[in-house]
Each structure stands twice: as C-alpha cells, then as structure tokens.
Amino acid sequence: MRVKKFIPLFAFVLLTGLLFRGLSIDPTALPAARLGQPFPPFAQPELLSGDEISDAALTSKPALVNVWATWCYSCRVEHPYLLSLAEQGIPIYGLNYKDDSAKARDWLEQLGDPYRLNIVDVEGSVGLDLGVYGAPETYVLDADGYIVHRHVGVLDEGVFTRDFSRWFPVAATSESMPAAGGRL
Amino acid sequence: MRRVEKVLILSALWCLLSVSLGARAVIETYAFSSQDLEARYHLLSQELRCPKCQNQNIADSNAPIARDLRVVLFEQLEAGATDDEILAFMVARYGEFVRYRPGMDRQTLLLWAAPGLLLVFGAAGLISHFRQRRVRAPGVLTDVEQDQIEQLLREPRA
Structure with missing residues (x-):
C-alpha cells in the first residue's frame, strides 16, 4: 500500500513532463501538406516576359521557389540574401503572390532580380495549390522536382545553412553583398 | 385625414x-443558389481552421488566406462538390491541421480517445473510492479499540 501514497507524485511528474514538452513545441509551425509531392501544375503569365508558363518551366533543379510580394515587408528584408544566393548559382524561381505586377516589376528593377523567372499569381491560386498561407515562404524542389522542404518567414544565412544546405552543397557561406543588378 | x-x-x-x-x-x-448550400457553407466555414491565425475558423478570420479559402469554399459548393471532397481539397493543401474535427489516424488517435479514456479512468477511480469507503463504513471496532473506549469512558472526568 506504500505505492499508493506516491500516485499523486507520479501523476505530478507525468503532467509536468507533458507540459514541459509542450513548451518546446512551436504552436505556429504548420505541417507542410505538399512535402514529397511534385510542384502543383499551373499555367500563369511570367512577370517580366508576359509569356504563359507552366510547371514544366521550372527546369533547373534542385531549386528554390520563393513566395514574395511587394506588400510584404519581410520579403524586402530577405531580398539581398536571395540576390547573394542567385549569385552563387542557386536557381531561384519566384512566385509573385497576390501582388500588383507593375509594382513587382519596379521592385525587381530597383532592388535587383534574383529569380530565373517569376510566376504571376494575382489571384493566389498557385499559392493555394501549394498550401501557401503568407509571404515570404521558400520551398525547396529536389533534383526530381519534388517539394522537399518549406520554410516560412525570412530566409537568411543561418536558416539556409541549417535547413537548406544539404540540397545545395556547393553554396558556400557568402561574405560579400552582391551589387544590385538584373539577371535572368 | x-x-x-x-x-x-x-x-x-x-x-x-x-x-x-x-x-x-x-x-x-x-449569393447562394440554394438555402441548403448556404447552410453547408456556414457549417464548413466554421469547421475549417484559418492557417494563418490559428485559433480562428475561416468564418471568423479577417486574414487574406481565410478570405481566399471562403471564396474557394463558396465556388466549390456552387460547383456541386460534396463536403468530403471540399475537406479533402483543403487537407491536401494545408494538412489535417486545417480541420477542427480532424480525421482519425495515428497522430490524432490519442486526441479522439482521450475523452473516453478520461471517463473510464474517472469512473474506475470513483468506484474504487466508494468501495473502500463502504468497507470502512460500518464502524466495527476491533477488540483492542473497544477496550480503549471503555477504559476512556470509565475514567473520571477532570
């Protein structure tokens, strides 16, 4: 009967363990439902050329797909880092999400263009198919074109080294900020 | 006048x-084409969780993504999709997370089983509690206790 006395203690320890574990769970982390699937098919205009492009246009792999918009402040914060990644030869495709295309073209002209091409998604339909819920978000497509990683929020060197570098082993850490300049 | x-x-x-x-x-x-669709819209929009502001359903949320999902919901209802098809569409994009009533799988098993388990544990606890009380209740004293009481009663009051 001695064991019985300790039941409240066991219950307390169990509950404490459960709650402590709860503290280390990020409640805002959203499971990416599209992981392990190919990029959803689309047919949308390209931002600069105006040509209609489809998912077949995402030819360089592995690649990043960056969801951005001019109304998104964090996108401005991560933009210089995207430029430096592009300079290192990492293919980046843009998804211009629910944006004004004229403003988006101005943005690329003024701040530099890290993207191979940009999918215009004024309605947000490609974003919806991808499971985007805000900007910026950055997806990794592996060599076969499958979505293997999703990052929500600003992409910076720390995040890249931690979560992205295994798909892009050649990308060394960058010291220099690239000069703003258009590249396509 | x-x-x-x-x-x-x-x-x-x-x-x-x-x-x-x-x-x-x-x-x-x-503008719904039928009242039935409107009723289903209200039910589903309350059951779908906004991916951005996570403690609101898409009916309550003002987030742009919630508005988009409401539009999709409306369009799919008008296009004749069933509730299951609409939920499957949402789950394919935003995961099981998007449903306030998630389907039963390995991840959500504990969630679904918890009320039943708690009920069983609570009932078991109560039953054992009352059983023990009944055993003690009759107030039958051992001989030693009886002797003690009698001794105490015999003692002169101070």
Missing part, C-alpha cells in the same frame, strides 16, 4: 424596412 396619416406612416415604415433589407444584402457577399 386619419387615413392619409396611416398611409404615410405605413409607407415610411416600408421605406425603412426596404433600406435595412438592402443593407443586409450588401453584407452577405455570396
């Missing part, structure tokens, strides 16, 4: 009523 006044008041009331009806129609953004 009385009749004219009555007519005037009635027509004024009618004007007020039609104004307020007009205002209602503006608030209702979606």
Whole structure:
C-alpha cells in the first residue's frame, strides 16, 4: 500500500513532463501538406516576359521557389540574401503572390532580380495549390522536382545553412553583398 | 385625414424596412443558389481552421488566406462538390491541421480517445473510492479499540 501514497507524485511528474514538452513545441509551425509531392501544375503569365508558363518551366533543379510580394515587408528584408544566393548559382524561381505586377516589376528593377523567372499569381491560386498561407515562404524542389522542404518567414544565412544546405552543397557561406543588378 | 396619416406612416415604415433589407444584402457577399448550400457553407466555414491565425475558423478570420479559402469554399459548393471532397481539397493543401474535427489516424488517435479514456479512468477511480469507503463504513471496532473506549469512558472526568 506504500505505492499508493506516491500516485499523486507520479501523476505530478507525468503532467509536468507533458507540459514541459509542450513548451518546446512551436504552436505556429504548420505541417507542410505538399512535402514529397511534385510542384502543383499551373499555367500563369511570367512577370517580366508576359509569356504563359507552366510547371514544366521550372527546369533547373534542385531549386528554390520563393513566395514574395511587394506588400510584404519581410520579403524586402530577405531580398539581398536571395540576390547573394542567385549569385552563387542557386536557381531561384519566384512566385509573385497576390501582388500588383507593375509594382513587382519596379521592385525587381530597383532592388535587383534574383529569380530565373517569376510566376504571376494575382489571384493566389498557385499559392493555394501549394498550401501557401503568407509571404515570404521558400520551398525547396529536389533534383526530381519534388517539394522537399518549406520554410516560412525570412530566409537568411543561418536558416539556409541549417535547413537548406544539404540540397545545395556547393553554396558556400557568402561574405560579400552582391551589387544590385538584373539577371535572368 | 386619419387615413392619409396611416398611409404615410405605413409607407415610411416600408421605406425603412426596404433600406435595412438592402443593407443586409450588401453584407452577405455570396449569393447562394440554394438555402441548403448556404447552410453547408456556414457549417464548413466554421469547421475549417484559418492557417494563418490559428485559433480562428475561416468564418471568423479577417486574414487574406481565410478570405481566399471562403471564396474557394463558396465556388466549390456552387460547383456541386460534396463536403468530403471540399475537406479533402483543403487537407491536401494545408494538412489535417486545417480541420477542427480532424480525421482519425495515428497522430490524432490519442486526441479522439482521450475523452473516453478520461471517463473510464474517472469512473474506475470513483468506484474504487466508494468501495473502500463502504468497507470502512460500518464502524466495527476491533477488540483492542473497544477496550480503549471503555477504559476512556470509565475514567473520571477532570
């Protein structure tokens, strides 16, 4: 009967363990439902050329797909880092999400263009198919074109080294900020 | 004269009523083709969770993504999709997370089983508690205890 006395203690320890574990769970982390699937098919205009492009246009792999918009402040914060990644030869495709295309073209002209091409998604339909819920978000497509990683929020060197570098082993850490300049 | 006044008041009331009806129609953004669809829209929009502001359903949330999902929901309902098809569409994009009533799988098994388990544990606890009480209850004393009591009663009061 001695064991019985300790039941409240066991219950307390169990509950404490459960709650402590709860503290280390990020409640805002959203499971990416599209992981392990190919990029959803689309047919949308390209931002600069105006040509209609489809998912077949995402030819360089592995690649990043960056969801951005001019109304998104964090996108401005991560933009210089995207430029430096592009300079290192990492293919980046843009998804211009629910944006004004004229403003988006101005943005690329003024701040530099890290993207191979940009999918215009004024309605947000490609974003919806991808499971985007805000900007910026950055997806990794592996060599076969499958979505293997999703990052929500600003992409910076720390995040890249931690979560992205295994798909892009050649990308060394960058010291220099690239000069703003258009590249396509 | 009385009749004219009555007519005037009635027509004024009618004007007020039609104004307020007009205002209602503006608030209702979606024009459903049937009441059944509208009822299903309300049910589903309360059951789908907004991916951005996670403690609100898409009916309550003002987030752009919630608005988009409401539009999708409306369009799919009007296109004749079943509830299951719509939920599958949402789950394919935003995961099981998007449902406030997630389906049963390995991840959500504990969630679904928890109320039943708690009920069973609680009932077991209560039953054992009352059983023990009943064993002790009759107040039958051991011989030693009885002797002690009698001794105490025999003692002179101070």
